[in-house]
Amino acid sequence: MVAVLLLLLLQPAPSAEEKQLSIYGPRVSYSLPVSEHKGQDYVALLEALEPFGNVSAASEGQKWKLRFNNLEGEFRQNALLTKVAGRKFELPAPFVLESNRGLVPLRSLPTILALMLRTKTEYHEAARRLFLGGAATRFTTDLRETGLSVNFSAPVNPLISTEPGKLRMTFTRDPVVSNAYILRVENPLVSSIAFSENNGRAELVVQERVPLLAKFASGGKTIDIVPAPREEQSTPSSAAPAAAPRTAEAPIAMPAPPTLQSLAAKPPFMVMLDAGHGGDDPGVLLSETLEEKGVTLAFARRLRSELQNHGISSLMTRDADVTVPLEQRAAMADAARVAIFVSLHAALEGRGVRVYTAMINSMTSKPSGFLPWDTAQADYVLTSRALADIVKAELGRREIPNSELCAPLKPLNNVAAAAIAIEVSPSGADVGSVNAAVYQQRIAAALAEAIVVGRSRVEAER
Numbered sequence: 001m002v003a004v005l006l007l008l009l010l011q012p013a014p015s016a017e018e019k020q021l022s023i024y025g026p027r028v029s030y031s032l033p034v035s036e037h038k039g040q041d042y043v044a045l046l047e048a049l050e051p052f053g054n055v056s057a058a059s060e061g062q063k064w065k066l067r068f069n070n071l072e073g074e075f076r077q078n079a080l081l082t083k084v085a086g087r088k089f090e091l092p093a094p095f096v097l098e099s100n101r102g103l104v105p106l107r108s109l110p111t112i113l114a115l116m117l118r119t120k121t122e123y124h125e126a127a128r129r130l131f132l133g134g135a136a137t138r139f140t141t142d143l144r145e146t147g148l149s150v151n152f153s154a155p156v157n158p159l160i161s162t163e164p165g166k167l168r169m170t171f172t173r174d175p176v177v178s179n180a181y182i183l184r185v186e187n188p189l190v191s192s193i194a195f196s197e198n199n200g201r202a203e204l205v206v207q208e209r210v211p212l213l214a215k216f217a218s219g220g221k222t223i224d225i226v227p228a229p230r231e232e233q234s235t236p237s238s239a240a241p242a243a244a245p246r247t248a249e250a251p252i253a254m255p256a257p258p259t260l261q262s263l264a265a266k267p268p269f270m271v272m273l274d275a276g277h278g279g280d281d282p283g284v285l286l287s288e289t290l291e292e293k294g295v296t297l298a299f300a301r302r303l304r305s306e307l308q309n310h311g312i313s314s315l316m317t318r319d320a321d322v323t324v325p326l327e328q329r330a331a332m333a334d335a336a337r338v339a340i341f342v343s344l345h346a347a348l349e350g351r352g353v354r355v356y357t358a359m360i361n362s363m364t365s366k367p368s369g370f371l372p373w374d375t376a377q378a379d380y381v382l383t384s385r386a387l388a389d390i391v392k393a394e395l396g397r398r399e400i401p402n403s404e405l406c407a408p409l410k411p412l413n414n415v416a417a418a419a420i421a422i423e424v425s426p427s428g429a430d431v432g433s434v435n436a437a438v439y440q441q442r443i444a445a446a447l448a449e450a451i452v453v454g455r456s457r458v459e460a461e462r
């Protein structure tokens with residue numbers, strides 16, 4: 001997983017909060033407490049099924065039998081093997097019978113509900129949000145100089161709260177989903193809109209440049225976010241002009257004088273492959289035995305040989321299970337003066353491939369021959385986005401699900417070259433597919449092709 005996403009996901013969770021699962025059905029949404037047994041998450045099966053029909057359960061010694069409408073489930077204390085709606089399957093952790101309540105491993109609930117309710121399920125495991133029968137509320141944003149409207153595909157009822165610099169909408173009962181995590185915005189009122197999911201909830205956080213407030217419209221299908229009425233200032237230090245910087249004319253950047261670097265001969269076309277994480281940093285745990293750091297390294301090696309097949313040389317920020325700090329990865333790329341930097345990650349959420357570019361303002365210009373470290377990417381970000389567009393098109397042509405996003409990603413901001421990050425998610429319900437050779441190969445081939453196609457564009461900007 002990309003570092004910024006992790007930060008966003010962790011941010012809204014108070015440490016003492018109880019774990020919960022939210023289930024979103026076509027007609028009903030509810031949350032259930034999650035309990036832990038031997039380090040695994042469990043949930044009460046009877047309570048999970050109750051909103052959907054007649055359910056009853058009876059225990060007999062070590063056995064627990066569940067009846068839901070005309071279907072049955074058979075479970076046994078401490079056993080993995082179980083039978084649900086006539087189908088035998090194995091639980092990922094033993095069944096727990098506690099005071100006659102049957103608890104199943106949380107990870108098995110999507111399968112059990114799919115069998116009992118005869119519907120498809122989609123589980124966002126990291127956020128503990130389970131969607132039944134295609135339940136999903138999507139949204140679009142409409143940004144104007146006077147305010148921001150968030151339009152939902154169905155009425156929503158979030159909890160809205162404000163804190164300095166932020167307006168937060170928390171959705172517990174609404175199956176709000178989004179492919180994008182951060183929407184970069186250039187607007188006098190709003191600087192970004194971030195979507196995250198955590199502990200059975202989704203959140204939309206608006207980073208504000210001026211104090212904002214939210215109003216419901218269109219029967220709950222629209223939330224209008226507008227500037228809050230100005231309050232009387234009690235302290236002279238927080239005077240109004242400072243709070244509302246509405247500078248219409250940005251300073252015009254003078255062309256930078258030719259630098260030593262730009263006068264020097266163009267270095268050979270080279271790609272830096274950055275296998276995310278490694279060593280002390282395992283990245284996300286994709287399954288009990290699959291760590292992100294191993295997946296990214298395997299994928300980087302595949303991409304290296306794909307590029308080789310196209311006659312393109314590459315370097316790796318790591319070619320073993322070693323710890324490499326983020327800053328060092330960027331520094332390696334900058335020192336080698338590579339043309340393209342590709343950071344590789346893997347994740348559980350979503351399907352297919354997400355292509356990221358840095359969230360940075362392309363108008364930043366070099367004040368002198370020195371590259372400002374924090375904004376080294378600024379001069380290259382338009383080329384990076386052009387390359388990301390080509391990658392997206394190649395993935396699309398090969399029918400690999402994909403999306404393109406901007407995010408304030410380390411180390412992309414520090415790379416003085418076209419730079420993208422690729423986050424690979426499972427191709428389907430099977431988490432292991434992120435590490436499947438055939439799947440990785442298809443994506444690596446698309447990436448290599450995109451680099452071949454984008455080469456002239458990248459070379460022109462060096």
Ligand SMILES: [Zn+2]
Pocket residue numbers: 001002003276277283284292344345346
């Ligand atoms: Zn990662």
